[in-house]
Amino acid sequence: MPIIAQDDKKVEVNEEGFLARPEEWDEQTARILAKAEEGLEEMTAEHWAVVRYIRNYYVEKGLAPMVRKICQTTGLPLKQIYELFPSGPAKGACKVAGLPKPDGCV
């Protein structure tokens, strides 16, 4: 599995760039994934609001939240989610939040 190294942290991802072991996520991992996979040089408060919500939801329910819930809880319109995470909520934000890849033809 490919490894992304930054500073002195190594993050192992699968072929699609999703965290190989979702349980090993922390905020530094998020920053590394955001930069390597989404091209985000830094994460703003809005990025963090989205990522933290997704992470907490996943830790609690074992699933990725619906994009509607992400928008409602963070108060950000869908259009802005796509501006923050160019790959979108599932492939972008969920990836940065250390979730596994969603199933389906996507």
Next chain:
Amino acid sequence: MKKRMKVAVSGIVDVPLETKSQDKARRDGTASLKEGRLKAYEAGSDNVGKFLGLLGRRISRSLAVSMTACVHCGMCAESCHYFLARPDDPTMTPVYKADQIRRIFKRHIDWTGRVVPWWVHAESPRTDEDLNRLKNIVFGACSACRRCTLNCPMGVDTALLVRFTRGLLAELGIVPEGVFNVSRDEWETGNQMAVTEEDFLETLQWMQDELQAELGTSEVEIPVDRPDCDVLYTLNPREIKFDPRSIANAARVFHIAGERWSLPKWGWDQTNFGLFSGDDRLGGYVARNVYEAAERLRAKKIVISECGHGYRSTRWEGYNWAGYAQKLPTESVVVTLGRYLREGRIRVDPARNAEPVTFHDSCNIARSGDLVEEPRRVLRAVCADFREMHPNGRENFCCTGGGGLLSMAEYRPLRLEVAKIKAEQLKATGAKLVCTMCHNCIDGLNDVIKHYGLDMKVVQVLDLVSSALVIPKRPSGAAGGAR
């Protein structure tokens, strides 16, 4: 002195069989697995024997023709993006891939294979490992785009052979994990992304609220299970789960066009994974859900949102899989949009789409679905600078994410490597936007764009129509009155 041909074979055949999800489904007592609709791998049972038995029982005339008509001329090789990107790898040619099932057919069914097996290269699988290698070829080295079929002088349908083989393997549970997961989800929840009814309805309500706020009227709706509608609209679950803006876009257009339409509460998933997994049973189940929803709501027409395998499955193949006599016209939403434009039911301003746009014909829509001209008519009406890529239409190259490959992570490196052909094709257009009618292609093309660093964005026809849509001062509220 004979010069040795340089051969560099990909390692795709060595990908092992993963059964984590299958084991979990067994432990969880997943209904579709218990009831035998979905199959899981059983080590130690006579899988090769079962495989050969199924092969014998399922052979049809069209399959037999494709098995026997190949003269090994090699014309298919030049049509396949896998081989064009890896010209030193003969295992990437369509003829090689088809030969893997053909040689089994020749060994066990065709008389030549029984009498002179060495001459016709007949060979039988002996172990489950052989079946696994076959799985890697038919799921991982082919996107079932049918470009080879189109270019074969003998009419051999390699993609049909690939799909047939996938179906045999699916019956034994020898499939990539992604295929098992999606099949399981579609059986259990009726849609391939396990969207619950609650999430479905709440997302639609959310989009309706936003639309009403935007247009300043409560007459715009996203109706669910409204009977006696003219149009039953069906979706790709991706639209609910990832980006419901496309549903809002469709609703806005329907409202302005004064359409009487509805979504069904059950049977709204048109995407049909049975096309990719080769499982006609699953294909029939999903297609039937849609057809029966239309019947239940007494709709006059089924309209399919922009999705390639959804279009081909729902419009063409599903009726055969489900054994269902077609009673209603079934069309793509792009055809509907074209009609609205022609009839003046919606007005557009192409200047709003100023960036150069090219169109990517999806395999299951153009080549295998016969819908080529209509999207172009719509795009010429809504874009200022529309340009073709080459080749295009029925000869277009696959986005490289077809055939369900996007759900199979283990084959991604090879897929992206051979996407070089697609990247070159896209770059040559000089366009900033590539428009496609298929959700699969959106992700497939996005992967290509990201991997090859192209400066382009992917959009759908509905996106471009919505950008150019001229919203009348007083929207025509003829959307069928109160619910």
